[in-house]
Amino acid sequence: MSAPTTLSLLFLKDIRMTYRHIPTAIILGLLIIGFTPLLWISLYFANVAANNVGQVLMVDNGNAVLKLRDTPFGYHLTGTEVVEVEAAELPVHRDKIIPADCPSELLESSMEEDRGRFPPYFEMEITSKRPEIEVSKLVKKWPNGELALKGVSLKAFRGQVTALLGPNGAGKSTIFGCLAGFIKPSAGIIRISGEPPGAASGITNIGYCPQWNPLFSYLTVSEHLNFYGSIKTGDNVVKDDVEEVLRLTDLTADRHRKVHNLTAGQKRKLSVGIALIGNCRVLLLDEPTAGMDLAGRKIMIDIIERVKTNKAVLLTTHYMDDADYLSDKIMIMAKGEMVCNGSVDFLRARFGTGIMMTIEFSQSSDEDDSNPGRFYRMAAEVLNAVLVHCDGARMDGPVGPRFNLILPHGSQRTFPDMFADLESRKEELCIEGFELRVNKLEQVFLKVTDVVDALKEDVVSIEEQVKQFIETLRYAHPRPSTMHGGHIGTPQGAKPHRYSAEARDDRLGGRASAAVNNELEAVREALRREKRRPSWKLAVTMAVIGLCIGFAAGAMFDNAFNECVDRSPGIKRAAIVGTDGSVWARSNGANEFRVTDYHHSIHFI
Ligand SMILES: Nc1ncnc2c1ncn2[C@@H]1O[C@H](COP(=O)(O)OP(=O)(O)OP(=O)(O)O)[C@@H](O)[C@H]1O
Numbered sequence: 340m341s342a343p344t345t346l347s348l349l350f351l352k353d354i355r356m357t358y359r360h361i362p363t364a365i366i367l368g369l370l371i372i373g374f375t376p377l378l379w380i381s382l383y384f385a386n387v388a389a390n391n392v393g394q395v396l397m398v399d400n401g402n403a404v405l406k407l408r409d410t411p412f413g414y415h416l417t418g419t420e421v422v423e424v425e426a427a428e429l430p431v432h433r434d435k436i437i438p439a440d441c442p443s444e445l446l447e448s449s450m451e452e453d454r455g456r457f458p459p460y461f462e463m464e465i466t467s468k469r470p471e472i473e474v475s476k477l478v479k480k481w482p483n484g485e486l487a488l489k490g491v492s493l494k495a496f497r498g499q500v501t502a503l504l505g506p507n508g509a510g511k512s513t514i515f516g517c518l519a520g521f522i523k524p525s526a527g528i529i530r531i532s533g534e535p536p537g538a539a540s541g542i543t544n545i546g547y548c549p550q551w552n553p554l555f556s557y558l559t560v561s562e563h564l565n566f567y568g569s570i571k572t573g574d575n576v577v578k579d580d581v582e583e584v585l586r587l588t589d590l591t592a593d594r595h596r597k598v599h600n601l602t603a604g605q606k607r608k609l610s611v612g613i614a615l616i617g618n619c620r621v622l623l624l625d626e627p628t629a630g631m632d633l634a635g636r637k638i639m640i641d642i643i644e645r646v647k648t649n650k651a652v653l654l655t656t657h658y659m660d661d662a663d664y665l666s667d668k669i670m671i672m673a674k675g676e677m678v679c680n681g682s683v684d685f686l687r688a689r690f691g692t693g694i695m696m697t698i699e700f701s702q703s704s705d706e707d708d709s710n711p712g713r714f715y716r717m718a719a720e721v722l723n724a725v726l727v728h729c730d731g732a733r734m735d736g737p738v739g740p741r742f743n744l745i746l747p748h749g750s751q752r753t754f755p756d757m758f759a760d761l762e763s764r765k766e767e768l769c770i771e772g773f774e775l776r777v778n779k780l781e782q783v784f785l786k787v788t789d790v791v792d793a794l795k796e797d798v799v800s801i802e803e804q805v806k807q808f809i810e811t812l813r814y815a816h817p818r819p820s821t822m823h824g825g826h827i828g829t830p831q832g833a834k835p836h837r838y839s840a841e842a843r844d845d846r847l848g849g850r851a852s853a854a855v856n857n858e859l860e861a862v863r864e865a866l867r868r869e870k871r872r873p874s875w876k877l878a879v880t881m882a883v884i885g886l887c888i889g890f891a892a893g894a895m896f897d898n899a900f901n902e903c904v905d906r907s908p909g910i911k912r913a914a915i916v917g918t919d920g921s922v923w924a925r926s927n928g929a930n931e932f933r934v935t936d937y938h939h940s941i942h943f944i
Pocket residue numbers: 481482483485487505506507508509510511512513514550
C-alpha cells in the first residue's frame with residue numbers, strides 16, 4: 340500500500356476513537372478532506388494493480404471467495420490459480436425478526452392470514468411432507484421506506500419445481516436474497532431444510548443462481564466449478580461431481596475456456612452449474628433462462644427436469660411457457676404480495692382458463708344484430724347444448740356476434756359427441772362456426788394482472804395533492820377579480836366598488852370563499868414546508884460527520900483485511916473486489932490468509 344494511503348488510514352484510526360465528539364469529528368473531517376486527493380491517487384494505483392491481477396476476491400451470497408496470485412506479471416506466465424478457499428459462515432437469522440420499523444398493522448394482518456389478501460386464489464395444501472423451503476410472513480422494508488415484501492408466505496417441496504412469477508419489481512429477487520441469506524428480512528420466518536438461512540448447514544443446503552452471473556473473467560469453466568464447490572462443501576470437489584455438472588450443463592467441451600471467451604448462454608449455463616455443484620437439496624434459480632436462445636432454454640429445462648427428483652427447485656422466469664412446462668406449483672406475486680398459489684391446473688381453472696371454445700353466430704336478416712339481448716338468448720341455448728356433453732362448461736367474457744365458452748380440462752373425451760351435436764343443430768342454434776384453443780399460463784398471468792390492479796395504491800405526493808386541490812378550486816370557484824388596495828378590481832372600464840367584507844364574500848362565492856382562502860393558505864404552507872430544505876450549514880456538517888464515520892469504518896475494514904493478509908504465508912497481494920469490479924480493500928501483505936477471518940466485514944458489503 341502506498342505511503343499516502345497508509346498515512347490517511349493511520350490518521351483515520353485515531354478518528355475512530357474520537358469521532359463521537361462532534362466538533363473534533365468536524366475538524367478531523369476537514370483535515371481528511373485535505374488528505375483526500377492523496378488518498379484517491381493511491382487508490383487509483385491500487386485499483387490499477389488489482390485490475391491487472393484480475394478479480395482477486397469476490398463477495399457474493401455472503402460467501403467470501405478468494406483467488407490469489409503472486410504478481411500481475413506472474414499471472415501472464417502461470418495463469419489463474421485458486422489458493423486456499425474456505426467457506427465463510429453466514430450470519431444466522433433469528434427465527435423471528437420483529438423490526439422496529441415494520442408497520443405493526445402489516446405485521447398483525449399478515450399474522451392472521453397465511454394466504455394473503457386473496458384466499459380464493461390459493462389452493463389448499465394438504466400434505467404431510469415437510470417443506471424444504473418454508474417462508475412465513477416475510478416482510479422486507481428497504482432503507483428508503485419501500486416495502487418490497489408485505490408478509491409473503493410460501494412453501495416448496497423436494498421433488499417439485501415451484502415457479503415464482505410476477506411482473507418486474509414484484510419482489511421475487513428480494514425473496515431469493517432473503518432465502519440465500521444475503522438480504523436481511525425486516526420480519527418473518529425462513530426455514531431451509533428445517534434450519535434458518537445462514538445456519539452452519541446453510542451453504543451446503545442451497546445452490547443459488549442469482550439473476551446476474553457470479554463469474555470471474557479469467558477463471559475457466561472447470562475452475563469455477565472446483566472453486567465454488569470447495570466453498571460450498573468446505574472440501575475439494577470430487578472430480579466426478581464436476582464431470583457430472585459439466586455434462587448436465589453441456590459444457591464439457593468448454594471446460595478449459597475462460598469465462599471472458601464464453602457466450603452469454605454458456606455463462607448462464609455455468610452460473611446454473613455453480614448452483615448445482617455440491618449436490619444441494621435446495622436449488623434457487625433466479626431467471627436461469629434469461630438471455631438464452633431456444634436451444635439453450637431447452638437444455639436448461641432438461642437440466643431442471645432431471646435434477647428436481649432429489650431437490651426442491653424454486654425458480655423465477657419471465658417465460659410463461661417454461662414455467663408452464665416445468666412447474667408443479669406456480670406462485671404469482673405482485674407489489675410484494677402473493678396473489679395466487681397453486682398447481683397449474685388449479686390456476687387455469689380458477690382464472691377461467693382451460694380449453695376455450697369461441698362460437699360465431701350466423702348473420703340474421705330478420706333480427707337486429709345490435710340487440711345484445713338476442714345474443715345472450717342464443718349464447719344461453721348454445722351453452723345448454725354444450726353442457727349436455729361437457730359438465731362444467733361456462734361463458735367467459737362479453738357476449739356478441741362471437742362469444743367464448745371455457746371447457747374444463749379433462750373434458751376432451753366428450754368433444755367428438757359435442758361437435759357432432761352442435762354440427763347437427765347448427766341452423767337451430769344459429770352457429771356459423773366454432774374454434775378451440777388451449778389456454779396457456781400466459782393467459783392466467785394476464786388475468787392475474789386484473790387482480791393486481793385492485794392492489795393499486797393511490798400514492799400521491801403532497802405536491803401532487805396540492806396541485807390537484809388547486810385545480811379543483813379553480814374549477815369550483817372561477818378566479819376572482821384582482822384586488823387593488825381596498826377595492827376589488829372589476830372588468831376593464833368599469834368603476835371599482837368600495838371593498839367590503841360582504842362584497843368580497845359575494846364575489847368569492849359567499850362565505851364558503853373564506854374557507855377556501857383558508858384552505859389555500861394551508862395549501863401554500865404545505866408547499867412551503869415541502870420545499871423547505873435543510874440549511875447548507877447543516878448539510879455540510881452532516882456531510883463532514885458522514886465522511887468521518889465512512890472513513891473510520893473503511894479504515895477498520897481495511898485494517899482487518901490487512902491483518903489477515905499479513906498473516907498469510909506466500910501471499911503477496913490480495914484485494915476484495917465487488918461483483919461490479921469495484922475494489923473494496925487491497926493489501927501487499929504476506930502470510931496466512933483465511934477467508935473466514937474477516938467474513939463479517941465482507942458481509943456488510
Ligand atoms: N437494494 C435495494 N434497495 C432498495 N430497493 C430495492 C433494492 N433491491 C430491490 N429494490 C426494490 O424492491 C422491489 C422489488 O425488487 P425485486 O428485484 O425483488 O423485484 P423482482 O420481482 O425480482 O423484479 P424483476 O423481475 O425485474 O427481477 C423493487 O421495487 C426494487 O426497486
